[in-house]
Amino acid sequence: MKVKKTFRFRIYPNKNQITFIHKTIGCARFVYNYFTGKQKEKDIYWYKVNEMVQNGQLLQNNWKGEFFNKNKAIKAVRELKKNYPFLKEADSIALQKAVENVNDSYTRYYKKQKRAPRFKSKKNPVQSYTTKYVNGNIAVFDKHIKLPKLGLVRMAKSREVEGRIMNVTVRRNPAGKYFVSILVEAEVDPHEKTGTSVGIDVGLTDFATLSDGTVYENPRFFRTLEEKLAKAQVILSRRQIGSANWQKQKRKVARIHEKIANKRKDMLNKISAEIIKNHDIIGIEDLSVKKMLKNRNLAKLISDVSWSVFQAMLEYKATWYGKQIVKVAKNYPSSQLCSHCGHQNQDVKNLALRAWTCDICQCHHQRDVNASRNLRKEALRLTAGTVGIA
Numbered sequence: 200m201k202v203k204k205t206f207r208f209r210i211y212p213n214k215n216q217i218t219f220i221h222k223t224i225g226c227a228r229f230v231y232n233y234f235t236g237k238q239k240e241k242d243i244y245w246y247k248v249n250e251m252v253q254n255g256q257l258l259q260n261n262w263k264g265e266f267f268n269k270n271k272a273i274k275a276v277r278e279l280k281k282n283y284p285f286l287k288e289a290d291s292i293a294l295q296k297a298v299e300n301v302n303d304s305y306t307r308y309y310k311k312q313k314r315a316p317r318f319k320s321k322k323n324p325v326q327s328y329t330t331k332y333v334n335g336n337i338a339v340f341d342k343h344i345k346l347p348k349l350g351l352v353r354m355a356k357s358r359e360v361e362g363r364i365m366n367v368t369v370r371r372n373p374a375g376k377y378f379v380s381i382l383v384e385a386e387v388d389p390h391e392k393t394g395t396s397v398g399i400d401v402g403l404t405d406f407a408t409l410s411d412g413t414v415y416e417n418p419r420f421f422r423t424l425e426e427k428l429a430k431a432q433v434i435l436s437r438r439q440i441g442s443a444n445w446q447k448q449k450r451k452v453a454r455i456h457e458k459i460a461n462k463r464k465d466m467l468n469k470i471s472a473e474i475i476k477n478h479d480i481i482g483i484e485d486l487s488v489k490k491m492l493k494n495r496n497l498a499k500l501i502s503d504v505s506w507s508v509f510q511a512m513l514e515y516k517a518t519w520y521g522k523q524i525v526k527v528a529k530n531y532p533s534s535q536l537c538s539h540c541g542h543q544n545q546d547v548k549n550l551a552l553r554a555w556t557c558d559i560c561q562c563h564h565q566r567d568v569n570a571s572r573n574l575r576k577e578a579l580r581l582t583a584g585t586v587g588i589a
């Protein structure tokens with residue numbers, strides 16, 4: 200099966216390369232904003248004419264409007280370079296990619312999946328551009344990456360890049376560090392079948408508990424980073440919006456956010472890979488994203504985000520490696536049911552109740568392990584199509 204994978208590494212560009220990176224970021228943004236602006240003008244005109252028809256100033260709207268046209272725009276970049284010669288200094292494929300990004304934004308907008316495209320700001324904490332692979336212009340070596348206009352850039356490669364390189368995004372983070380995200384198309388073989396199934400219960404105390412008793416704890420460094428983030432955000436809220444100190448603090452908050460996101464991603468990748476490798480059928484609770492986003496408690500919000508990222512990872516890895524994820528409905532009382540006899544114990548609704556004994560079969564349960572066992576059972580029931588809980 201052919202899949203798309205992203206490899207993200209830190210790069211260490213020299214002074215010259217940094218200048219070129221900034222130039223291309225600026226030019227790609229210029230091109231993106233230029234074509235977005237052109238399209239917005241057309242859209243505004245269309246709305247105005249419509250308004251005039253509604254007000255009776257015009258009989259009908261003869262202006263049909265015009266969708267964004269990618270090929271026309273790519274051709275127009277050539278003209279644009281004549282009027283704005285600085286564009287010639289940038290990686291030309293990155294400029295073409297910027298036009299494609301406008302096209303993607305508008306396509307999603309036309310399909311009503313997204314709001315109207317917005318202009319890209321110089322003030323955005325993360326600045327980036329994307330360039331595409333054409334005729335060997337990009338290559339990955341042991342300690343370097345070859346990029347258009349930049350040549351060889353020193354890179355900290357932490358794992359082998361396997362697959363056909365499709366594009367590379369060069370990114371500068373708020374702390375002034377540089378990274379590349381290399382998108383490849385790779386061939387993956389399904390994992391061998393293990394003949395086992397598992398249920399996963401995610402929680403606040405431990406990150407995840409499996410029905411076979413495996414517990415993945417929330418690493419301590421998350422707690423430390425979360426506390427740091429909360430403090431930094433309080434300081435930010437006291438600064439005058441827009442002031443130099445506010446900007447500085449905002450960058451600090453962004454840095455901590457990024458650190459948490461990276462560490463979390465590493466952890467979730469490891470856990471999901473392990474589970475997918477060891478089991479064929481995996482039962483999880485279907486998490487409702489809408490409900491999560493309403494949450495205002497920071498620690499809770501962070502773990503909710505972790506779970507939804509984790510669920511997405513499990514799902515795509517299951518597809519890659521020929522395994523099966525079964526989502527169990529949110530209203531299934533996985534915590535309250537006795538995984539031994541099926542008796543429902545309402546007392547378990549109390550989240551503080553970490554362990555309990557079943558009135559009917561006298562089975563003693565650890566809350567999370569019991570819940571994950573029920574999720575496994577339910578997943579097996581749903582895949583087998585049998586009725587009732589065994």
Ligand SMILES: [Zn+2]
Nearest residue numbers: 537540557560
């Ligand atoms: Zn029981």
